[in-house]
Amino acid sequence: MTAPLHLPDRYDEPDQLRDQLRRILRHRALIALGIALGLLGGAALALTRAHTYTSTSEVLVRSTADPFGAVSVAADNLVSMGTEQQIAASTAVAVRAARLMGQADSRAAALEDDLRITNQAKSQVLRFEFTARTPGRAARGANAFAEAYLADRKARNEAAAQRATRSVEQQIKTVEAARKKEAEKDTEDDTAKAAQGELDTLHKRIVDIRSRDTDGGDIVRRGEAPRRPSVPGWPTLLALGLASGLALGVLLAWLRSALDTRVRSADEARAALRTPVLGLLPPGDDEDEGLLAVGRRGGDRAETLRALAYRLRRTVLPAGPGRVLVVSPRHGAATEEVAVNLAAALAECGDEVLLVDADPGTPALTARLPLLPDDARGPEEASSLPEGSRLVDAGSAGRFACCAGGTGSPDRAGGTSAVQRIPAGSDSRTTVVVTRPLLEHADALALAQRVDGVLVVAGLDTTRRDDLRRVHELIGCSGGALLGAVLDTGRRRGRLRAVLRRRPGRRPEAEPAAPVVELPAQDDTLSVSRG
DSSP states (O other), X not given: OOOOOOOOGGGGHHHHHHHHHHHHHTOHHHHHHHHHHXXXXXXXXXXXXXXXXXXXXXXXEOOOOOTTSOTTSOGGGGOOHHHHHHHHTSHHHHHHHHHHXXXXXXXXHHHHHTEEEEOOTTOOEEEEEEEESSHHHHHHHHHHHHHHHHHHHHHHHHHHHHXXXXXXXXXXXXXXXXXXXXXXXXXXXXXXXXXXXXXXXXHHHHHHHHHSOOOOEEEEEOOOOOSSOSSOOHHHHHHHHHHHHHHHHHHHHHHHHHHXXXXXXXXXXXXXXTSOEEEEEOOXXXXXXXXXXXXXXXXXXXXXXXXXXXXXXXXXXOSSOOEEEEEOSSTTSOHHHHHHHHHHHHHHTTOOEEEEEEOTTSOOGGGSSOBOOGGGSOHHHHHHSOTTEEEEEOGGGOEEEEEOOOOSOTTSOHHHHHHHHSOOTTOSSEEEEEESOTTTOSHHHHHHTTSSEEEEEEETTTSBHHXXXXXXXHHHHHTOOEEEEEEEOOBSSOHHHHHHHHXXXXXXXXXXXXXXXXXXXXXXXXXXXXX
């Protein structure tokens, strides 16, 4: 026997990429927002920086041995370029540059904002980059800061020379005073000669200090008026903004899709419920046309519901009559529409169908369906139908029976009456039961034990994946069987109006009481009471 062929996982990667791309493209608004922000940023940068010019001047910081006595230190170690770079960016140099440019000292801080000083590693060259609105001003600013830095460094060297000169002169005075005292004592000539030699050395020291060059360096490159702006033009900036905005929009869309908890596709619903998706309802028309579509009007939505019934009848339900519970995780899904049209489609298949309304929180389905008069059913049919049931005219699909369980009052326990109306397994009718949302009321858990399977109706783009996971766990724990899921894409128009119209009909419950399931010892009938 040949073993089945298992393809490597790499063949699934294109599908995963396409699925990820579809998830991202669902959030087109975020992508458009990112592109708009990128274009606005590029336009703002073009407006603020497109007409700015930058000129550069370079200064070689002269490395000299300490002219004041540190002859044993290497010349390269006497200049700290990091320190000189900080001094060049100081306020004192900016004030000198402002004066050279003919501006007030108060403009020094503004000039510092337009200046950028850099120094390459293992280099004694300072680069002054000055940015201005005009090419001429940019060149004047770069040259002014270079000259101001050299002037500041020269002033610092001259001040150091003056301090050293004063120190040596003080030493000369001390030696001359000592020599006079020795002369008054008529000491030996050797002492006088030593004092004279020391004085000669100090005088030579003064001459050396005053002969040193105090210039701090040389301008090796003067700033020139630039011919082009320092930043790219409008087309380049807008293209850069477009690319950046597109990347930002894709990132935002990816984050939104990663953090989105709602069901966006059939694959997500299938993964959350661990059951197949039997139908995807296309967008329908306004709800004013009524619930019943199969047999009374056409359209893609009616055909999809008819195909759902065929699939349930042929592949999911057991042979012969079956019992299906139609339920949704929360309010908002088209649960009643699916149940009513499923009953009509099953009747069109030739089954005798009973629709049981177990939702007491809404008006009875019999009040919203086209009913046949009581005299339209024969004696045998009247005796076989449950008490209080009515016949519904499904047009070309035929007719089916409907048990009115809804009263418009959420205080009534719909589960008890519904269980009593569900026929036994030997009954010849196919039963479709619709009840309240599973995560808001626990009626469906009691009904799931008496039916052949549960059909979950969820809203596409409105139902959360966590709700579907909880539905799977609750139905599995209650002993029910999941037949599949139906995804509703909603309505084309009037969706918000319909939601607002349905809300006032449902009274909020302060404390929804949990149903108590009681199984009598001598009877297998399941009764549900609200404690």
